[in-house]
Amino acid sequence: MKEIFSDISALEDVHGVVVTSLEGEILFTEPSLEIDRSLPLFIRGLGTIREADLIFEKSRVYVRRTDTGYLMILLGLFCSGAMLRLHVDMVLPLLKDRGKGKGLRSLFRRNK
Amino acid sequence: MVKKVLIVDDDRDMLVSLKEGLLKYDETFSIVTAEDGLGAVEQLRDSSISLVVTDLKMPRMDGFSLLSHIMEYYPEIPVIIITGYSTMEMERLARNGGAIGYIAKPFMIDDLAKRIITYLRKEADGGTLHSVSSGIFLQLMEMEEKTCTVRLVEKSSGKHGILFFLDGQLLDARCNGLRGEAAAYEIFSWDDVSLNIQNSCVQKERRIHRDLQAILLDAMRLKDELKRMSGKPAPSKISPAPAEEKIEWTNPVERVKQVLKREVGEGYGIEDVYEDNSWEGFVKGVRRLGAAFNAGEFKVGYVDRGESSDFILIPGESVTIVAVTPKCARDRIMEALSD
Numbered sequence: 246m247k248e249i250f251s252d253i254s255a256l257e258d259v260h261g262v263v264v265t266s267l268e269g270e271i272l273f274t275e276p277s278l279e280i281d282r283s284l285p286l287f288i289r290g291l292g293t294i295r296e297a298d299l300i301f302e303k304s305r306v307y308v309r310r311t312d313t314g315y316l317m318i319l320l321g322l323f324c325s326g327a328m329l330r331l332h333v334d335m336v337l338p339l340l341k342d343r344g345k346g347k348g349l350r351s352l353f354r355r356n357k
Numbered sequence: 358m359v360k361k362v363l364i365v366d367d368d369r370d371m372l373v374s375l376k377e378g379l380l381k382y383d384e385t386f387s388i389v390t391a392e393d394g395l396g397a398v399e400q401l402r403d404s405s406i407s408l409v410v411t412d413l414k415m416p417r418m419d420g421f422s423l424l425s426h427i428m429e430y431y432p433e434i435p436v437i438i439i440t441g442y443s444t445m446e447m448e449r450l451a452r453n454g455g456a457i458g459y460i461a462k463p464f465m466i467d468d469l470a471k472r473i474i475t476y477l478r479k480e481a482d483g484g485t486l487h488s489v490s491s492g493i494f495l496q497l498m499e500m501e502e503k504t505c506t507v508r509l510v511e512k513s514s515g516k517h518g519i520l521f522f523l524d525g526q527l528l529d530a531r532c533n534g535l536r537g538e539a540a541a542y543e544i545f546s547w548d549d550v551s552l553n554i555q556n557s558c559v560q561k562e563r564r565i566h567r568d569l570q571a572i573l574l575d576a577m578r579l580k581d582e583l584k585r586m587s588g589k590p591a592p593s594k595i596s597p598a599p600a601e602e603k604i605e606w607t608n609p610v611e612r613v614k615q616v617l618k619r620e621v622g623e624g625y626g627i628e629d630v631y632e633d634n635s636w637e638g639f640v641k642g643v644r645r646l647g648a649a650f651n652a653g654e655f656k657v658g659y660v661d662r663g664e665s666s667d668f669i670l671i672p673g674e675s676v677t678i679v680a681v682t683p684k685c686a687r688d689r690i691m692e693a694l695s696d
Binding site: 257280281283284286287290292293294295296297298299300301302303304305306319323325326327328331334335 | 413414415416417418419421422425444446447450638639642643645646647648649650651652653654655656657658659660661662663687688691695
C-alpha cells in the first residue's frame with residue numbers, strides 16, 4: 246500500500262497519509278502516526294462531505310472520501326493544492342482496484 | 358510586432374538554456390521568464406504576453422494553477438506545458454485545463470520553437486495593419502459583424518491592448534491593467550496604432566454591455582475634454598482606476614466580502630457570502646482535529662458535499678460561509694481568506 250502513496254508522500258510539504266474506514270477506523274498511516282480518538286469522531290461527523298481542505302495556523306489537512314472510507318493527507322502550509330488534488334485523483338482508482346474482491350481492510354496494515 | 362513568450366520553470370538552468378536556445382528566433386519572438394506561477398502572474402499583468410510555456414511542478418504556484426489563471430483571465434493566450442514528470446493522466450488534465458500543447462522533457466529546443474511559431478502565427482491570421490486610428494477601424498469590425506481578437510499597440514507610448522469581438526459585438530477589452538469598458542475607453546483614445554487580427558475569439562464572457570458606437574463617442578468626448586484642459590495636468594488615463602478601498606471591519610460577512618473584493622476580485626466563482634451556524638458542529642470537530650495534530654487555530658476550510666455549490670467556511674463567533682462554484686479559483690480564495 247505504501248507504494249500507492251509514494252508520489253503523494255514525495256510532494257513538497259506533505260507530512261503524512263492516513264486511510265480510514267467510513268466509520269473512522271484507522272487502516273493505514275504513513276509514516277506511523279499517533280492518532281487520538283478525535284480523528285474517528287471527526288470522520289464520523291463528515292456525513293455527505295466528499296472533500297474537505299482545512300487550513301490551520303500551522304498546517305493543513307486534506308480529506309477525500311474514497312469508495313470504502315476516507316483518505317486524509319497532512320500537509321504544511323506550502324504544499325501546492327492543485328498538484329496534491331491531481332495526485333489524489335490518480336490514487337483513488339488504484340485504491341478502488343486494490344480493494345476489489347479482497348476487502349480493502351485486508352490490504353492495509355492495522356495501526357493498533 | 359515582435360511577440361513576447363513567457364517561459365515559466367523553477368529550474369534556472371532550464372530557463373537559461375531555453376532562453377539561449379531560442380535566441381536565434383528573436384526576430385519572431387522574444388523571451389521573458391518567471392521562476393514560478395506567481396512570478397508568471399505578475400508578468401502577465403505587467404507585460405503583453407503572446408504565449409506561455411510552463412513547467413508543472415513548481416513551488417508557490419504550480420503549472421496547473423497558472424493554467425487555470427490564464428484560462429480565467431487571458432483565455433486568448435495559448436499555453437504549452439513542458440514537464441519532466443509526464444503521465445497520460447497529467448496530459449489529459451493539462452489538455453482538459455486548456456493547454457494547447459504538452460511536451461515531455463527532454464525535448465529539442467527547435468521543436469518547441471516550431472510549435473511556438475505555429476501558434477504565434479495564428480495571432481495575425483486575419484492580417485496586420487499599421488498606422489491606423491483604432492476607432493475608425495473598429496467600426497468596420499462591427500459593420501462586418503466580425504468574430505475576432507484584435508491586438509493593438511499604440512505607436513507613441515508602446516501600450517498594448519486587446520479587444521474581443523463576437524459577431525461584431527465588442528465583448529471585452531483589456532489594457533494597462535484595465536478591463537471591460539474602462540479598457541475600451543483607453544484603447545479608443547489611441548490615434549496611431551498597429552494591430553493584428555486573429556480570426557477567432559475564445560473570450561465568451563461579455564463584460565461590455567454598451568455598443569461600440571456609444572463607447573467610441575464617449576471616448577472621443579473624454580479625449581476632447583482632456584485636450585481642452587490646457588495648463589491643467591492631464592490625468593494619465595482617460596478612465597482612471599478606482600482608488601483602493603479601505604476595509605471597514607463591520608461584521609464578519611462584510612469583512613469577508615471586502616477581503617474577497619480586494620484580494621480576489623470578481624469572476625472567480627464566488628456565489629454568495631452569509632452566516633450559517635448549522636456548520637458549528639463540523640467546525641467544532643475540525644478544531645478538535647487541529648488540536649490533536651497540534652495544527653494551531655482553524656483558519657479556513659473548503660468543503661465539497663457533491664452539491665451544485667461548494668462551501669468555504671470561516672470560523673469565528675459565528676460561521677461565515679462563502680458559497681462557490683465547484684470550478685472556482687479555490688486556492689486563490691482560500692489563500693486570501695486564510696491571511
